[in-house]
Structures are given as structure tokens and as C-alpha cells.
Amino acid sequence: MNDLIRQAIAAEADERVDSRTVLAELHKRRKSKPFGLIIGVATLTVAAAAAAVIIPTTIKKTDAAPANAPVAEAQNVLLIGTDETHRSDALVLARFEGDGSATVISLPRDIYVGASPDRLNSLYMQDPRRLVDAVEQLTGTRVDHWAAVNMAAFGEVAAAVGGVEVCLNAAVNDPYSGADLPAGKQVIAGDQALAFLRQRHGLPLGDLDRVKRQQAFLAGFAAKITGETGPVLARLVGKAVQVDEGWDVVAFATRFQGPVKIRTSTLLVNQEVVRDSAYGYAVDPAQGKKFVEEQLSGKGQAGTGCVD
Amino acid sequence: MGFDQFVADRLDRLLGYATAITCDKHLAQDIVQDVLMRAQGKWERIGAMDAPYLYVKRMVTNDYLSWRRRKAAKEIAVERSELAERVPSMADPADAHAEREAMRARIAILPRKQRAALVLRFYEDCSDAEIAQVLGCAESTVRSQLSRALQTLRAHELARSATLGVHS
Numbered sequence: 001m002n003d004l005i006r007q008a009i010a011a012e013a014d015e016r017v018d019s020r021t022v023l024a025e026l027h028k029r030r031k032s033k034p035f036g037l038i039i040g041v042a043t044l045t046v047a048a049a050a051a052a053v054i055i056p057t058t059i060k061k062t063d064a065a066p067a068n069a070p071v072a073e074a075q076n077v078l079l080i081g082t083d084e085t086h087r088s089d090a091l092v093l094a095r096f097e098g099d100g101s102a103t104v105i106s107l108p109r110d111i112y113v114g115a116s117p118d119r120l121n122s123l124y125m126q127d128p129r130r131l132v133d134a135v136e137q138l139t140g141t142r143v144d145h146w147a148a149v150n151m152a153a154f155g156e157v158a159a160a161v162g163g164v165e166v167c168l169n170a171a172v173n174d175p176y177s178g179a180d181l182p183a184g185k186q187v188i189a190g191d192q193a194l195a196f197l198r199q200r201h202g203l204p205l206g207d208l209d210r211v212k213r214q215q216a217f218l219a220g221f222a223a224k225i226t227g228e229t230g231p232v233l234a235r236l237v238g239k240a241v242q243v244d245e246g247w248d249v250v251a252f253a254t255r256f257q258g259p260v261k262i263r264t265s266t267l268l269v270n271q272e273v274v275r276d277s278a279y280g281y282a283v284d285p286a287q288g289k290k291f292v293e294e295q296l297s298g299k300g301q302a303g304t305g306c307v308d
Numbered sequence: 309m310g311f312d313q314f315v316a317d318r319l320d321r322l323l324g325y326a327t328a329i330t331c332d333k334h335l336a337q338d339i340v341q342d343v344l345m346r347a348q349g350k351w352e353r354i355g356a357m358d359a360p361y362l363y364v365k366r367m368v369t370n371d372y373l374s375w376r377r378r379k380a381a382k383e384i385a386v387e388r389s390e391l392a393e394r395v396p397s398m399a400d401p402a403d404a405h406a407e408r409e410a411m412r413a414r415i416a417i418l419p420r421k422q423r424a425a426l427v428l429r430f431y432e433d434c435s436d437a438e439i440a441q442v443l444g445c446a447e448s449t450v451r452s453q454l455s456r457a458l459q460t461l462r463a464h465e466l467a468r469s470a471t472l473g474v475h476s
Contacts, residue, residue: 001458001461001462001465002430004407004408004411005411005415005426005430005461006430006431007408007411008408008409008411008412008415009328009412009415009426009427009430009431010328010431011408011409011412012327012328012331012412012415012416013324013325013327013328013431014324015327015333016320016323016324016326016327016333016336016337017323017327017333017334017336017337019319019320019323021337022319022323022337022340022341022344023315023319025337025341026315026341026344026345029341029345
């Protein structure tokens, strides 16, 4: 009878749930923030840079544009910040209105594509068109063009506009990122700009605060872009930017006449899942579409105050 | 051993153990999750022990045996006892699968502590001393729990064979 008992107990134990489900739950509980839902976060230091860089690049082209260009149509552009190994590190869906104002939505790069084990950040290397398709599905929004920016160019870019104004609620001194900044309004550039964007240790809300920093930086950066700084920036980053074939960048650029107004937000994700032993976020396409629609129709927040 | 390493090594086994004593994979999942969250908070102490797994298993077992889980355990027992009643009439004595399922149903309706002792012995291969440690009782109590459980299962087994014998 003992063997039978052994078999029966083993059969009962075999009913156990997949340990990966439990791992994901533990991971989620450990990370859960006061907001109650997990905010997926675009890590990118550089997503902000991606958005900021494409604008000056196109401004340069404006010089050659006909003076009496027709009023531009709104266009949706996927901005891809890549690292030195050409991986997409930051993803931003941006809608540029005819008047040059922009709405940008950071897309967490760890979002799973549909039901597959692929995450967004793996698609760009495979084929930029696959990434574009996946983003269209996720957001229910047409993507007209894409631009990829090598983020390594970013430090110089920030310096080229004479620094970017940001405001910190409290002084920071973070050995991980090298961020060493006083409280209050200040102009940052170069290494400190990168550290400001990269810091994730010691922030009250962790990654959520980091995205706020990126967005604050982006807003400050956009405010510095003018017809004068544009050409300089364009020269700096021209080689670091790649756009899809068939994008008439000159026509696109006619909309930028002065400092760019930007509204920013981050796609909310609330369900963390594990596939092939890797953590990521699953996003319900219906929710993603609703969120993106609301943001693009002007409900996103303009500007940012001081950040943590 | 670090907490993450412990979880990576032992989580699946711990879930199997919890499922076997609770006879309900969802209750088992809840318990294991709760326990691991608590264990993480005091991992400095647990991780430094000789047998962290034994200690965590004890936490899981205590959680299940606690009054908080009594209601959940009762509901499962009722469900399983209905199942147990149906199994003999459906079973073919030559069918090993049916035999095993019948035994499973009978184990599921044992008192909780007896079942925990049984699982520790037959699934975790624990000694009397280890079981005593996990259940927080004397070794003599372990022996009496086990013998009572086996007695019950044997009585059922005999009754079942007799019933099936009449029908065949």
C-alpha cells in the first residue's frame, strides 16, 4: 500500500501551478509601488533623446524647404533610441501636429508582442518594420514613419544647446549613475545630463521617477530647439539618425518654426508576465488603444514642474 | 544562500509539497506566495540556518494548519469526500490509474495534520525527527499521526477491495 500512497501523493503534487506564475507574482508584489499598479517604464535615458534629436535633424532640412509650403498634416512617428549595439533601448510614439507641437508616449520596452515571447526591444534588430507593426497593433494607431537614434550621441547633443533646464525637488548624490546635483532649478549638460536621466537608485518611486525625469528633460530640451540651434544639432547628430525609406523629411520639417511644445506620458501597463523565463509586460490592445487615443487627442499633460 | 537562489532552487518543490498537503493548487499557491514574501523579510536569519528549506516548509505547513486556512481546507475536504464516494463504483480494480485516484481521494479527506505527516514521509522522505520539526510536535506524536493515517487508508482499501470483489 505504501507505493500506492506514494504514487497518489505524487499525483496530487503534480497538480501544482507553474512555478513561473508564482515567480511573476512574487516579483510583482516585491516591486509594487504605492500606485497599486505597475508602471512599466521605458528605461530610456534615451527615449527622451530620441524624440529631441529627430526634431533638430528635421529643422536643418527646413532651410532648404520652399517658403510657401502647404500646411503640414499631423504625423505619427516611432522614435527608437538605440544603444551602441543597435538594440532599441527606448521607444517613443510621437505625434507631431501641423503646428509643430508634439505629444510623445514612452512605450516600456519590455512589453510582449501579442502572445509571443518576443518583447518590443528585440524587434528592431530583426526588422524595423516588425517593430512598427507591433507598435501599431499595441496602440491601435497608425505609424507613419520611424526614426532610429544612436543614443551615444546624446551627451554632446545636450551640451550643444547650452544645457537643459530642469528642477529637482531635492539634491541627489548617487554613486551608481554619478548624479551629483543640487536641489532646485538648474541647467545640466554632458555627463550630468546623462546621469540625471540614468539614475534609478534612491528615487522615491524608482523607475516611475526616472521616466518623469526623462520627460522633464525632454520638455526642457525641446524648449531650446530653435531655428538657430537646430542646424548645429543636426550636424552633431545627423550621422546618428536613421529614418525609414520614403519619408520626405523636408516636407515633414516645415512644421517646425520655433521652440517645440511637448506633452509627455508613459503607456500604462499593469500586468507583468513571464515568458521563456523572462519578465515582461502584457498589454491589453484595447486598453493600449484607449490610452494612446486619449493622449494623442490632447489630454496628456503639458510641461513638468520639479521632479524627484 | 541568497533568497533569490533559494527560490530558484526550491520553489517548484515547495509548490509540489504545498499542493500535496492542501490538495488544492490555488490554496497552495496562495500559501507559498504569502510565506515566501514573509520569508524574504527575515531572510538574513533564515538564509543563515543549516536547513532553510526545512524552515520554510515549516512556515508553509503552519500556515496551512492555522485557523486562517481552516475554512478553505474544509471546503476542499467536502468536495473530495464526495469524489471519494464515487470513485469505487467507477473503478476497475485492474486499472492502476483508478487505484491511484481512489487513494488520492482518500488521502484528501484525512485530517490535515495526518495528511501533512503522510506527505512529509512519502513525498519529502523525511525522518520522524524531521517531521516532528516541521509539525512542531514530539516524535511520538508523529508516529501516532502516521499510524492513524495508515490505519484509515488501510481500512478504506480493504472495504474497497471487498466492494469491488462482490461486483466482479
